[in-house]
Amino acid sequence: MARNLDPKCRQCRREGEKLFLKGEKCYTDKCALERRSYAPGQHGQKSGQRLSGYGQQLREKQKIRRLYGVLERQFRKIFAEADRRKGQTGENLLQLLESRLDAVAYRMGFGASRAEARQIVRHNGVLVNGKRVNIPSYQVRPGDVVELTEAARAQLRVKAAMEAAESRGFPSWIEMDVKAGKGVFKSYPARDELPPTLKEGLVVELYSR
Numbered sequence: 001m002a003r004n005l006d007p008k009c010r011q012c013r014r015e016g017e018k019l020f021l022k023g024e025k026c027y028t029d030k031c032a033l034e035r036r037s038y039a040p041g042q043h044g045q046k047s048g049q050r051l052s053g054y055g056q057q058l059r060e061k062q063k064i065r066r067l068y069g070v071l072e073r074q075f076r077k078i079f080a081e082a083d084r085r086k087g088q089t090g091e092n093l094l095q096l097l098e099s100r101l102d103a104v105a106y107r108m109g110f111g112a113s114r115a116e117a118r119q120i121v122r123h124n125g126v127l128v129n130g131k132r133v134n135i136p137s138y139q140v141r142p143g144d145v146v147e148l149t150e151a152a153r154a155q156l157r158v159k160a161a162m163e164a165a166e167s168r169g170f171p172s173w174i175e176m177d178v179k180a181g182k183g184v185f186k187s188y189p190a191r192d193e194l195p196p197t198l199k200e201g202l203v204v205e206l207y208s209r
Helices: 008-015 023-027 053-068 072-084 089-098 101-107 114-122 156-168 200-207
Strands: 126-128 145-148 174-177 182-185
Touching (some): 053 072, 053 089, 053 200, 089 200, 114 156
Antiparallel strands (some): 145 182
16 A cells, blocks of 8 residues: 655645644644744755745645645545535535545544554544444545444553544534544534635646646
């Protein structure tokens, strides 16, 4: 299975904002972006660099890909599906990304990061409507019940991740029972419920060229 093996903190620095790829570390002053907010590499500290329109579109696409941990071919397929659906393509794109099983597992606190949540899914630690699903890209539908297996729920890192998620609060489109390790994906998130720093319109423009 192909994966992005680039250092997590380097990816955040390249995009110039926190992508929360390192779990709890991202919420502390140990975050690399807190100490070095410039881009990595020899010329990272050069300021005043202006991107072209195409450059801005490409950077936004890369940022969203990295945020959700999706490779280029997967991202293109998701965009194609978003374009086929009714409504705004950009909003559809974000909703499809948020309804992936690994993203839902992360939002429910099953992992401290999306990569950790994906690992829980891949290792047969998640049930959807009572059935074991180990495909991170599985599309969760509104009303689906997502829960941890007993073995996964007993893991210390999972308990710690769920406690941390509970302390920060769960998104409005998730209904969560932390003690039972179970949640309901109530609905697709509305655009105003997602980070305002995401500029999905630039991605639509990029693929419309």
